[in-house]
Amino acid sequence: MKKILLLLCCLFTLGTQAQQYPTFSKTLANGLKVIVCEKPGNDFAQVEVWYRTGSKDEKPGIRGMAHMFEHMMFRGTKNFPGSRLMDMLDSVGGNWNAYTTFDRTVYHEYLPAGAVDMALQLEADRMTNLVVTQEILNTEREVVGEELRNGLSNWYRKTMTDRYPLLYPAGHPYEVDVIGNLDEITAFTAQQCMDFYNNFYSPNNAFVVVAGNVKHDAVFASCEKYFGPVTKQLKLEKKQDIPDVFTSKLKGTDVELNFPVQIYSYAFPHPSPDSKDFFAVNMLTSVLFTDDNSILMNRLVKKDFSAYGIQAVSEDYSLYPNRMLIDVFMPPSPGNVKVKKAIREEISKVAAEGLPEDMIDAFIAHQEATQLLSNYSSADIAGQLGIAEYYFRDHRRAFSPADEYKKITNDDFKRVAATYFSEEKIEIINLKPAF
Template sequence: MRQRMRRLRKQGGTIVWIVLCVLLTQGLAEAQVTARVTESMLENGLKILLLEEHKASVVTVHIWYRVGARNEQPGTTGLSHLLEHMMFKGTSKVGPGQFSRTIRKNGGRDNAFTSEDYTGYFETFASDRIDLALKLEADRMRNLLLDPKEIEAEKKVVMEERRLRTEDDPVSALREAMGAAAFQAHPYRQPVIGWMTDIERLAREDLARYYDTYYVPNNAVLVAVGDFKSDELLPKIRHHFGPIPRGAQPPSVRAVEPEQRGERRLFLRKEAELPFVFMGYHVPNLKHPDNFALEVLAYILSGGKSARIYKSLVYEKQLALFAGGGYDRESIDPNLFPLYASVMPGKTAEEVEQALTAEIELVKNELIPDRELQKAKNQIEAGFLFGQDSVFNLARQLAEYEIVADWRAWEAYLPGIRAVTAADLQRVAKAYLTPDHRTVAVLIPEKIKK
């Protein structure tokens, strides 16, 4: 009787949660975020997106530059990431390390990130301090010192970061090797942090040239979200950034990855306890209409512990310690649909690879049940909408969409997800998840030296 009552309470709580999610989702969906965005552009080409959110006296300011690892040339990989580090090392007005200290003294937080497609900087704090963020970001947009001693010191920091996060991490090293094999012509083959030999040889002249080329207002997007009035904030932005001169138009990336016409396979020997399997399929990005079906398919296959791959390989077949994947949708150029699994002790990489492939073949041969499809779509939609509760996430999504496509493309996400059918999933699986479009990377563990 007690067990039955516990089940009833659990079921009742689940029902209430579902009802609340539905009501909240409907309410959020009706309040289109993009309809409230104010778009402007200064005479020097700086793109500005402002979104008022008055739920709390908080504001976040993002400056994103249209430059990342895809803009780097062979021999100078890692420039974007190293320059991100140097943006905190001082200008003629702000000393080394003073940028972040100033933000913290004013009760805020700041950080930065580099990707294949962009480099972003942000500050979040009380809305009455927004002038400080504008002043500091405008200053380092064009007044960076790039002191040679600071550069050499920071290169050592980045090299150590690469050792810890990639070279001493077998799984990260395998993912890097897989990407380098999957792309032969496109710079997506280059790691964001750069190759170690390139980082060692980067010079101040490389950084200065890169900074002068890409850190100009006409290659940047400023996004502010929070408790402000747009008509009052825009003149402040113009005051701080307007005097910065427009730069020459940065060179475009012309490389196009040719169609892969046969499986690529590699093996990496590293000190590790267990084998690991990575596979990546070439797929289109968010600019292609199939992106919505691929997004839902990725969630069904690898969206957590209840997804097909984890449930099959970890729980049912007990072949893997963990398994997952994803879809590199938000990228400027077509990218990958990766899947991976860590091999269980006593099992083989071949068994795991066969099991991963079997899950893909199952999607190709049998339609996804309506209930499973609707569950995935509901969870994707709820995650997308709940993410809008944070001013930081709102700013990040607006900036990312603007960089990789156009910020208005955000509007198409939910309608596109809702329109996906089981037939769409089967079609894109057959079209893209084929052996000829696949690169497989297998970690072969070597005995750990003591």
């Protein structure tokens, strides 16, 4: 144990910030940006294609389309039909997957560095030559429908489905959950899918990230070769007249729960990354609510035993201001009003006094340690570069959250607590058993 502690001390003595591996970028003539991080080590690499599209781009009638496309993109292209895409990745020992959020859809592969050129060829073909037929759509629609039904069979996942319609005003980009509505999904046509694909899966609405034991010149050449000829372009228009979550109210605050637990779901407006308050709100949420040794975790869970646990159920990063949800789990009881009182007391205390310095120092130290350790994974590096490029339009801001947190003062915490966590702004959804 002493040797392990000594090793960790040596690591942090060498530098608490993540090692900055050489990182390069280039933008092709069609608008596709390519970011390459040359990370030495094992002979593998992470390849990611980030599309700046998600459920935010859907309209009534095609709710769930972005997530549907996450599935459709694995079904073959004109040049690599059927299962050939998957077979080629399997043949080199690679693995691939994808995910969809409100803001983005990301396709990623982890494979031998020598196969990066092949992965880029496959991704470029998926960008421009995807095959979409009614037969393929019908098959994937069944898969997505089953995924949605399985989610409803999980009691906690169902709580999100049940309360989600309460969160946002009409017209907000996040007003419908990412997976969409089953009645709309079952009505999708192949033409609707192709319209979505031809619009949002454009090179000027995407970027490529490659991290691993690669050379940037070779990656740039491959991207120029395979992605360069892709000509389709999305007409980039910023969304206008987005409803303000800072002034709107929840559509309801009571949800029946088919499980023997009660949840107070604290909903409050959360700023987008371009706000000066973004990092302060994130840090305060962690130190006050969700960290293992947070103020309320220590008081409610470890000391008073009045709650089972506390957890965040919303994303920190969102292109538009969203509603953050913090769930407090308790045994169902009329006496749970004391939990509300305790939470309000701690929020008011931070608004008046700020955060204890030792908790600030501990949070920043944890961020630095997490950053340092994650720097050894090509997947983590690519993910951080992607987040920075997507939300700040600058991949060079990756690996720097700890630096942002160090800039926050206790006056900032007081102001943020009084603004975002005030009794006027924070609302509580009461999820309790129906029996």
